[in-house]
Structures are given as structure tokens and as C-alpha cells.
Amino acid sequence: MQYAAALWLLVAGCGFSAPAGTALPGDDAPPPGDAPRDVDAPAPPAIDAAIDAPMQLVDAPCADEDSDGVCDTVDTWPCGPAPTAPGNTVTWDNVDNQNRHQTITLTNAQAGGMKLLVVAPGASFTVAASYSILDCICSGCIDQIQVGLVPGATKQCIYSSNPSCSPATTGNGNTTLTAPATTGVYDVRFRMGQDFSCTGNSGMNVGWWDNMPPGAAQTVAKICVH
Numbered sequence: 424m425q426y427a428a429a430l431w432l433l434v435a436g437c438g439f440s441a442p443a444g445t446a447l448p449g450d451d452a453p454p455p456g457d458a459p460r461d462v463d464a465p466a467p468p469a470i471d472a473a474i475d476a477p478m479q480l481v482d483a484p485c486a487d488e489d490s491d492g493v494c495d496t497v498d499t500w501p502c503g504p505a506p507t508a509p510g511n512t513v514t515w516d517n518v519d520n521q522n523r524h525q526t527i528t529l530t531n532a533q534a535g536g537m538k539l540l541v542v543a544p545g546a547s548f549t550v551a552a553s554y555s556i557l558d559c560i561c562s563g564c565i566d567q568i569q570v571g572l573v574p575g576a577t578k579q580c581i582y583s584s585n586p587s588c589s590p591a592t593t594g595n596g597n598t599t600l601t602a603p604a605t606t607g608v609y610d611v612r613f614r615m616g617q618d619f620s621c622t623g624n625s626g627m628n629v630g631w632w633d634n635m636p637p638g639a640a641q642t643v644a645k646i647c648v649h
């Protein structure tokens with residue numbers, strides 16, 4: 424549109440107007456529709472060499488059990504596309520209506536020494552982490568740092584004692600989890616428990632506190648059961 428207006432101004436400025444339908448010098452001529460392409464032009468040596476080089480097959484057939492485009496021989500995560508590794512510092516926080524906190528921070532938590540662990544069905548692996556825990560809501564309460572797999576209905580504990588409010592109680596903990604029998608991806612997550620011990624007075628409380636698994640934000644590692 425701007426070009427057309429400029430052209431009109433140029434023509435008007437010259438005080439010249441052509442009869443309708445007259446081609447002016449410089450008017451857009453239709454490109455030759457069937458001009459032969461110069462397909463036989465010699466290619467520069469570098470391009471010529473590239474054309475002559477053996478073709479690299481980008482989708483060469485290979486065994487790819489999880490169909491993620493990564494060949495089995497080099498696939499370090501045989502459960503589909505490798506996920507992003509969870510963060511190194513993950514915090515869980517609960518605040519009451521008096522602005523008092525219960526807070527757990529896990530640092531450098533790993534499953535079998537990894538953020539992304541491949542493990543056989545039914546195999547055991549260690550979960551270890553540095554922790555910081557405080558409870559400013561219930562000064563007399565025993566608290567747990569529960570860790571386990573999601574999906575999954577059972578947990579273990581890397582801490583079970585009465586933490587202080589300030590400063591937070593810190594330390595290193597570890598426990599052993601067992602990979603499910605069903606292959607797939609599972610998160611290693613954590614949350615606070617407020618039982619009398621990791622398995623409660625009865626020793627039978629194997630599930631998550633309140634029967635509520637932690638949310639995705641409490642993921643510290645992932646396992647591929649394969």
C-alpha cells in the first residue's frame with residue numbers, strides 16, 4: 424500500500440499520467456513463469472564434496488524400546504523421554520492463622536545417588552538428603568520427614584523427632600525404598616508427618632500422614648522402574 428502510494432506520488436509529481444492500461448517503464452513486469460532454471464551450474468567445491476559424502480541417516484533404524492527416538496544402546500532413561508531433574512533444594516511449608524510455620528527443606532536429596540534413577544522392579548534403593556526442619560506451631564510434637572514414591576501409598580522417614588522452632592533442626596538422613604513391581608516413572612517426594620513415630624504407636628502406620636501423598640512440588644528425585 425505504501426509502495427503504491429509512493430509510486431502514485433512519483434508519477435503525479437512528474438506531471439505525467441499515462442492512459443489506463445499503458446505499461447510504464449519500470450512497472451512491475453510479470454516474472455517469466457517458465458524460465459528454465461540453471462540446474463547445471465557447477466557447484467562450489469565444498470558443496471560438491473558435501474553432496475558426494477555418504478548420507479547420514481538421522482532416523483537410522485535401531486532398537487528403541489520406549490519409542491522416544493533415543494536408541495536403546497545410548498538411552499539412559501528407558502521410560503520415555505528423560506524428565507527434567509528435580510531441583511536441588513525443595514521446601515515444604517505450612518503456616519497457621521497466627522503466621523507460625525512448620526517448614527522442611529531438603530537439600531541434595533538423591534535416590535540411589537541420583538536425581539534420575541533407573542531401577543529394576545522390586546529392587547531397593549537408598550534415599551538420602553540433608554534436611555532442615557522446624558515446627559513453630561506445636562512445640563511438643565514429634566514430627567517426621569516422610570519420603571516415599573508417588574504414585575504410592577507407603578512412606579519411610581529420614582527424620583522422626585521433636586524439632587525446634589528457631590533455629591531449625593538440621594542434619595542428614597537416609598532410608599530405603601523399594602521400587603514397585605509395575606514398570607514406569609515414579610516421583611520420590613516428601614512431606615511432614617506428626618505421628619508418634621514413623622509408623623505410629625501401633626507400628627502399623629505405613630501410609631502417608633493424613634493419607635495424603637505430597638504434591639508434585641515436593642519431588643526431589645524420580646525413578647524409572649524398568
Ligand SMILES: [Ca+2]
Pocket residue numbers: 487488489490491492493494495498501
Ligand atoms: Ca529410547
Ligand SMILES: [Ca+2]
Pocket residue numbers: 489491493498499500501502503504505
Ligand atoms: Ca528414553
